[in-house]
Amino acid sequence: MADIVNIDQAEAWDGPEGEHWALHHERFDATISPHHGVLITAAAFAPGERVLDIGCGNGLSSRDAARAVGPSGSVLGVDLSGPMLAVAAQLAEEEGLDNVRFEQGDAQVQSFEPGAYDLVISRFGVMFFLDPVAAFTNIASALRPGGRAAFLVWQSVAANEWVSAMRDALAVGRDLPVPPPGAPSPFGLADVDFTRGVLTEAGFTDISFAESAPPWRLGSDADDAYGFVTGLRVIKMMLEDLDDSLRAQALDNIRATAAAHETPDGVYFGSAAWVINARKP
Numbered sequence: 001m002a003d004i005v006n007i008d009q010a011e012a013w014d015g016p017e018g019e020h021w022a023l024h025h026e027r028f029d030a031t032i033s034p035h036h037g038v039l040i041t042a043a044a045f046a047p048g049e050r051v052l053d054i055g056c057g058n059g060l061s062s063r064d065a066a067r068a069v070g071p072s073g074s075v076l077g078v079d080l081s082g083p084m085l086a087v088a089a090q091l092a093e094e095e096g097l098d099n100v101r102f103e104q105g106d107a108q109v110q111s112f113e114p115g116a117y118d119l120v121i122s123r124f125g126v127m128f129f130l131d132p133v134a135a136f137t138n139i140a141s142a143l144r145p146g147g148r149a150a151f152l153v154w155q156s157v158a159a160n161e162w163v164s165a166m167r168d169a170l171a172v173g174r175d176l177p178v179p180p181p182g183a184p185s186p187f188g189l190a191d192v193d194f195t196r197g198v199l200t201e202a203g204f205t206d207i208s209f210a211e212s213a214p215p216w217r218l219g220s221d222a223d224d225a226y227g228f229v230t231g232l233r234v235i236k237m238m239l240e241d242l243d244d245s246l247r248a249q250a251l252d253n254i255r256a257t258a259a260a261h262e263t264p265d266g267v268y269f270g271s272a273a274w275v276i277n278a279r280k281p
């Protein structure tokens with residue numbers, strides 16, 4: 001692997017968090033699917049295009065891009081996570097896709113072929129950079145002049161009931177801090193003004209934000225949702241500092257929160273993402 005500057009992220013994604021996502025790839029893809037469709041529409045792939053997928057993880061967006069651009073096009077998926085890239089490559093092979101390949105690396109510093117791509121996409125993979133301007137400048141360098149970007153990122157914690165409700169459950173008397181705009185986290189690009197500034201500084205233009213806010217199905221019932229949610233890093237981090245008794249109380253609260261959102265159809269919470277479109281001049 002080339003240089004890594006996002007060391008904490010690499011430790012998580014090329015370690016336990018990546019293994020968790022790789023193991024549960026079907027579950028994650030099913031859960032994310034309402035947002036996924038919005039990204040695919042925003043990407044507006046055309047046959048023959050060369051696509052770069054940043055933080056591709058288990059690679060569904062890369063494989064969908066590969067199908068859309070067809071045999072005359074190509075896709076490169078880049079990610080920090082060895083375990084997730086192994087799933088991505090295996091599924092691409094099983095699906096008979098030979099116009100997609102995957103590379104392990106840190107998109108902030110990975111050396112991309114300059115101007116080699118028509119389109120860069122990301123499904124929730126670009127919010128974790130220590131230096132977002134450096135990262136998006138590097139990503140922009142891979143686009144040809146006139147090339148496009150379509151990124152899916154989470155809106156704020158407050159706009160995402162799936163995490164704000166869980167934070168309330170996990171607080172157990174604490175005042176849990178909300179990460180500031182730009183800090184590496186799922187919500188690192190939630191602030192529109194901050195993100196527009198980052199992308200502008202990185203050389204993008206025609207930057208627009210559209211909302212994707214479908215109800216989010218976190219499980220088939222409360223037990224199922226509890227198991228899924230308590231495996232997420234964003235939740236595990238909020239459990240870390242608690243003693244045994246507060247931890248047990250927090251976990252009980254999560255179970256009760258999941259139960260309160262149970263419907264005959266599954267456990268649903270509100271969710272909200274931005275679909276960002278931009279262009280390289």
Ligand SMILES: C[S@@+](CC[C@H](N)C(=O)[O-])C[C@H]1O[C@@H](n2cnc3c(N)ncnc32)[C@H](O)[C@@H]1O
Nearest residue numbers: 013055056057079080081106107123124125128
């Ligand atoms: C929330 S997951 C999303 C994965 C996948 N795109 C999906 O939607 O299933 C975030 C992904 O971004 C990747 N990632 C985070 N920081 C990265 C970086 N600096 N360079 C490359 N990938 C990164 C992680 O390894 C992880 O696979």
